[in-house]
Each structure stands twice: as C-alpha cells, then as structure tokens.
Amino acid sequence: MAMPQTSEPVVDIGTLIVASPDIRHNRPRISGTGVTVQRIVGWYKLGLTPEEISDRIGHVNLAEVHAALAYYHANRDQIEAEMVADEADGDRIEQAFLSRRRAA
Numbered sequence: 001m002a003m004p005q006t007s008e009p010v011v012d013i014g015t016l017i018v019a020s021p022d023i024r025h026n027r028p029r030i031s032g033t034g035v036t037v038q039r040i041v042g043w044y045k046l047g048l049t050p051e052e053i054s055d056r057i058g059h060v061n062l063a064e065v066h067a068a069l070a071y072y073h074a075n076r077d078q079i080e081a082e083m084v085a086d087e088a089d090g091d092r093i094e095q096a097f098l099s100r101r102r103a104a
Helices: 037-045 050-056 062-074 076-103
Strands: none
Touching: 037 050, 037 062, 037 076, 050 062, 062 076
C-alpha cells in the first residue's frame, strides 16, 4: 500500500534532541534552540501539559516537547541526577550569598 502524499516534510525524530559541549554545558536540548530537556521536564512536573509547554515557549512545537519528554522517560536516571545536582548547586550558591550578606 502506498503512503499518502503530504506537503509537509517527514521529520526524523532522532534529530529533535541534540547535545553540544559549547551549548548548555552539553545538556540534551531541543535542536536549534537553547531549550533543555530539563526545562521541559520541570514544567511538565509542575503539571503543565505538552500543549501548554509548547504554547508557553512559542518557538518550540508540540512534536519537540514530546521528543524532550520521550528523551526524559528513556533517560530518566540521568536527567533526574542532573536536576538534583543543579538543585544542590543552586542551594550551595544561595547559602554562600546569604553567608556573605550576614557577614557584611
């Protein structure tokens, strides 16, 4: 059976998520953007739907949001560990800032 003709190009979903050492510290992100998988996951965990996330980031389409979520689910341990490490870094920086303020 022949595939129906479409005017839209076929997208290889493997190209939607990339990582580059010089962009976002090699974190997986949506290709052509600086939007990381972690950012998408953060909003998803706050209860936003993929449609709401796509609407909130106007230059990211629904397929890209779903690709980021699929990447997260396929690599959950890695992404969760990175999110925990980022949170710990943020806490450490905040404590250092507060300590300096108290000392001043």
